[in-house]
Amino acid sequence: MPTLGAGLLVFAQGQVPVVPPTEEIPTRLEQRAGGAVAVRFQGQPGAIYQIYYSDSLADTPEQMAWALAAADVVAADDWTEWVDVGGAGRAHPAAVAERYYQVVLQARPAPAPGRDRNVAPTTAPGETTTPTAGEEIDIAGNARLARLKEAYDSGQLIGALATSNYTAVVNVLREHGVSEATLGLLTARLGQPTARVALPDEFFRAVVCHGERSQEREAVAATLGYQRTFWMSSEAGPPAWAGGRLGAFTINIREPNAIQYFKWFDAHAEQLTGVVLNWGLVMNEVLKDGYGDVNTLLSGLHKLVKARQPDAFVWAIVVQLPDGSDTRFLRALDFQPDGLLVGNLDSFRSPFERTLARLPPLVRPATPLVAFDFHGYWPQVYEANPVEFGRLTGPQLPRLEKRLQAIGYRGLVCNYYLLEKIHQSQQ
Numbered sequence: 001m002p003t004l005g006a007g008l009l010v011f012a013q014g015q016v017p018v019v020p021p022t023e024e025i026p027t028r029l030e031q032r033a034g035g036a037v038a039v040r041f042q043g044q045p046g047a048i049y050q051i052y053y054s055d056s057l058a059d060t061p062e063q064m065a066w067a068l069a070a071a072d073v074v075a076a077d078d079w080t081e082w083v084d085v086g087g088a089g090r091a092h093p094a095a096v097a098e099r100y101y102q103v104v105l106q107a108r109p110a111p112a113p114g115r116d117r118n119v120a121p122t123t124a125p126g127e128t129t130t131p132t133a134g135e136e137i138d139i140a141g142n143a144r145l146a147r148l149k150e151a152y153d154s155g156q157l158i159g160a161l162a163t164s165n166y167t168a169v170v171n172v173l174r175e176h177g178v179s180e181a182t183l184g185l186l187t188a189r190l191g192q193p194t195a196r197v198a199l200p201d202e203f204f205r206a207v208v209c210h211g212e213r214s215q216e217r218e219a220v221a222a223t224l225g226y227q228r229t230f231w232m233s234s235e236a237g238p239p240a241w242a243g244g245r246l247g248a249f250t251i252n253i254r255e256p257n258a259i260q261y262f263k264w265f266d267a268h269a270e271q272l273t274g275v276v277l278n279w280g281l282v283m284n285e286v287l288k289d290g291y292g293d294v295n296t297l298l299s300g301l302h303k304l305v306k307a308r309q310p311d312a313f314v315w316a317i318v319v320q321l322p323d324g325s326d327t328r329f330l331r332a333l334d335f336q337p338d339g340l341l342v343g344n345l346d347s348f349r350s351p352f353e354r355t356l357a358r359l360p361p362l363v364r365p366a367t368p369l370v371a372f373d374f375h376g377y378w379p380q381v382y383e384a385n386p387v388e389f390g391r392l393t394g395p396q397l398p399r400l401e402k403r404l405q406a407i408g409y410r411g412l413v414c415n416y417y418l419l420e421k422i423h424q425s426q427q
Contacts, residue, residue: 025049025103035094036085041103043075048107051082053090054100055417056213065213066102067232071250071281087285089208089232089248091375091417092346097386107147150176154256161300166190169304176259182266182308189307197313197338199368203401204411206230206246207419208373217416220423224397226414231272232279246315247272250280253287253297262304274313277301277337283317284325285343291332299335317372319343320355330362337363341372341413348376348396356408368410374400375415390421397422 027041043049051070058064069090070082084099086092093099153172160168169190170183206228207221218229231245249264251257265275277298281287287294298316305312316337318326321344340363345352352371359369376393401412 025105027101027103029101032083035092036083037093037099037101038081038083039101039103040079040081041075042079043103043105045075045077047075047105049073049075049080050104050106052102052104053084054102055091055096055098057098057100061102064100068250069101072106072252072254086346087283087343087373089230089279089373089415091373091415092377095346095375095377096417150259151256154258154260157258158256158297158300161303162296164191173259173262176263178263178266186304186307189310190303192307194303194306195310196336196364197311199313199339199410201228201411203405204228204368204370204413205401206411206413207416208232208413209416217420221414221416221419224419224422226419230276230413245272246274246276246313248276248279251278251297251301252281253290253294254281256297258297258301258304261301262308265305266308269309269312272309272312274315274338275305276315276317276341277305278317283319283343284321284329285319288323288325291329294329295332295334298333302335302337314338315341317341317343318359320345320351320359327358327362330359336367339368339370339410341370343372345371346373346375346377346415348393348400352404352409353407360408369408370411370413371404371409372413373415374412375418386421387425390418390423390425393418394422394425 025041025043027039030038030040032038039051041049050068051073052066053069054064054066056065067090069084069087073080073082084090084093084101086095153176157169157172160166160172166187170187173186174180174183205226207218207226208230209217209221209232214229214231221227221229229245230248232248247265247268249261251261265272278294282294282297284291302314305314314337316333316339318329318340320326320342340359342355342359344350345355350371356369360367363369376389376397397414397418404412
């Protein structure tokens with residue numbers, strides 16, 4: 001849970017309200033084309049921030065269910081801008097009745113070269129000291145250095161996987177605390193052929209959940225036939241209910257966190273029935289080039305996941321877009337995921353048939369394609385009356401399922417907002 005009170009903003013009913021900037025982090029919202037929202041803030045140049053969001057209000061900010069929208073946002077010299085256009089697991093701002101944002105300082109900028117820094121005094125084992133006046137212990141700076149070291153080691157890990165140097169892979173992970181039992185599995189399995197895992201469902205139905213109300217929303221989705229759950233996480237610790245779900249951990253390529261990703265999967269491998277490789281910042285919706293590097297990262301993660309848990313169903317996400325980045329992304333992959341989640345098919349009028357004609361030739365034959373994060377995009381009705389939105393979309397959802405199954409899709413993953421509104425309309 002981020003520290004509250006730093007840049008709490010609200011976006012409601014399709015309008016951006018006037019909110020006075022906070023003392024800690026001056027922040028404001030601006031409307032963008034198509035209902036997107038720009039979160040703008042004045043931070044310390046070079047400092048790293050995270051942006052959280054919540055689509056429901058509670059009695060206090062501390063009780064709200066916050067989810068990570070953007071990690072590692074580096075502040076510019078003046079106003080820094082991040083634009084919310086929705087994404088996998090996060091509905092488009094125009095499709096929700098209200099949205100709250102929060103900007104949180106993650107790490108302060110590193111000192112400029114030549115800056116005089118005091119160092120905490122050296123102590124003998126077992127001794128403690130209290131810093132005296134003028135002595136600086138740069139905790140944030142130390143944390144930042146640790147993250148940079150882990151990012152460097154993540155790069156070394158992926159490089160070792162790409163060159164099949166599995167001894168180096170094991171050594172890097174051992175240095176970062178991976179258990180000897182897991183390292184034994186990797187030693188035995190890395191470099192061995194991996195078997196493809198079949199999708200057990202004739203038509204796969206799932207819901208995207210995250211936040212503190214996930215169990216409640218999962219139960220609602222199950223009443224509508226959506227009994228599988230994608231658990232979206234940006235932190236290593238799981239909720240108590242993670243068992244039996246499909247997992248997705250935010251992955252980054254600009255500051256690699258492959259070690260975090262694997263340690264997260266290793267901790268929950270026996271609980272999860274499947275995993276998403278490129279949730280977060282390694283999708284073609286975000287990256288428009290450098291897909292060779294993306295392939296190196298994802299191929300390495302694929303090797304690690306399959307070595308740790310051979311029967312895990314491994315998903316990759318591709319976002320269908322008219323700029324052709326979806327096909328460029330898929331052509332760059334030299335490994336085959338077990339299934340493909342196709343994003344940006346979020347309305348009843350999305351180009352399902354056209355997308356299905358374009359993408360399958362780029363993946364292994366019979367690879368299941370599943371429409372991902374569908375939320376029945378219909379902002380005019382939703383904003384006017386969310387319950388009416390649920391009443392109108394409820395009967396259409398089974399028809400869409402039949403249509404998708406008839407043309408060759410193997411499933412549909414819905415955003416919980418859609419299923420929640422349908423459920424409410426039936427009460």
